C-alpha cells in the first residue's frame with residue numbers, strides 16, 4: 001500500500017524532529033553544567049559543605065549558584081533533576097534507528113557484499129551490539145582499572161576503535177557510522193540511567209534519613225560524566241555523517257571514525273581548560289585541524305571494489321522488478337538519473353555517487369523503488385532543479401510503478 005510509504009516518510013521526519021529536540025535539551029544542559037562546574041570559585045563566606053559558587057547573568061536577571069559537594073546538610077524542599085533529557089534522547093534515537101535502519105534494513109543496514117544477512121539477523125546483531133557494548137564498558141569502569149582515569153580512557157578508546165572496525169565489516173558504511181554513534185550514545189545514556197541518577201538517589205535517601213552520604217557516589221558519577229563529556233562531539237559527528245558518503249562509504253571509514261573520537265577529545269579539552277580558567281591551550285585547535293586534514297586525505301583513497309558480486313534480489317525487490325510498469329520506469333531512471341547516480345557519475349561537478357544511491361542496474365532501481373517514489377514521483381526533490389527535464393508524465397509513471405507494485409492484489 002502506497003499510503004504506507006508516505007506515512008513512513010512522515011513518521012521518519014516526526015521522530016527525527018523529536019530526537020534532535022531532546023538531544024539539544026540533553027547536550028545543552030550537560031554542556032552548561034560542565035562549564036558551570038569548572039568555573040566555580042571558592043570563597044571564604046560560603047556556607048558549610050559548599051564547594052564553590054558562580055554568578056551568572058542571563059535573560060535579564062542574575063543567578064547565584066552554589067555547589068555542594070556530596071550534598072547539603074539538609075534536603076532542600078524542591079529539587080530539580082536532570083534525567084529525562086537523556087532518557088528521551090535515547091528513546092527517540094532508538095525509535096529513529098527502528099524507522100530508518102530496521103524498517104529499511106535491506107537498503108540501509110545490510111551490505112550483501114560484506115555479509116549475507118536476513119533483515120531479522122541484522123537487527124538482532126545491531127541490538128546485541130548495543131547491549132553488549134554497555135556491559136563491556138560498565139565492567140571495565142568497575143574493574144580495578146577503573147581507578148586509573150587515563151588508563152581507562154585509553155582502554156575505552158581501543159574498544160571504540162575495535163567497534164568501528166567491527167561495524168564496518170558487517171553493515172553498510174552508513175549504518176556502521178550510525179551504529180558507532182548509537183553504541184557510544186547508549187553508553188552515555190546508560191551512564192545516566194544506571195549509575196549517575198541511582199547514585200544521586202542514594203545520596204538523597206541518606207540525607208532524608210539523617211545519614212552522612214558516602215563521597216564515593218559522587219566520585220563514581222563524576223567519572224562517568226567525564227566520559228560523557230569527551231564522547232559527546234564524536235556522537236554528534238556520527239549522527240550527522242549519514243549525509244556525507246566520503247566519511248562513511250570510503251575504504252578507511254573505520255580509521256576516519258577512530259580519528260573523529262580523538263577530535264572529540266581535543267576540542268573538548270580546549271573548552272574544559274578555558275572554562276576552568278586555566279589558560280587557552282591553542283595547540284588543541286592545531287591538532288584538531290591536522291586530524292581533520294588527515295580525515296579528508298583518508299577519504300580520497302579509492303575504495304577497492306571487491307568486484308561486482310552478483311547479489312540476488314529480495315522478494316520485495318522482485319516485486320518491483322516484475323511489475324508491468326518496471327521497464328518504462330527503469331528507462332526513465334536510467335535516462336534521467338544515472339548520469340549522477342552511478343558508480344562513476346558523468347554529470348559535470350558530480351564527482352562521487354550522491355548519497356551512495358546508485359541507479360544503474362535493474363536490481364539497483366528495484367532496491368530504491370520507495371526512495372525514487374518519494375524523491376522524484378511524489379515530490380520534486382530529484383533531479384535537483386529538474387536539470388535533466390523529468391516530465392510530469394514521467395513522474396506519473398514512476399508513481400504508478402511504485403503504487404501498483406505495493407497495491408494489494
Ligand code: HEC
Pocket residue numbers: 243333336337338339340341347350354355357368371372375376382383384387388390
Ligand atoms: C544532477 C545530478 C542528479 C540527478 C540527475 C539526480 N540526482 Fe538524485 N541526488 C543528487 C544529489 C547531489 C543528491 C544528494 C542530495 C543531498 O545531499 O541532499 C541526490 C540524492 C538522491 C537520493 C537520496 C536522497 C536522500 O536524502 O537520501 C535519491 C533517492 C535520489 N537522489 C534519487 C534520484 C532520482 C530518482 C533521480 C532521477 C529521477 C535523481 N536522483 C537524479 C544528484 C542528482
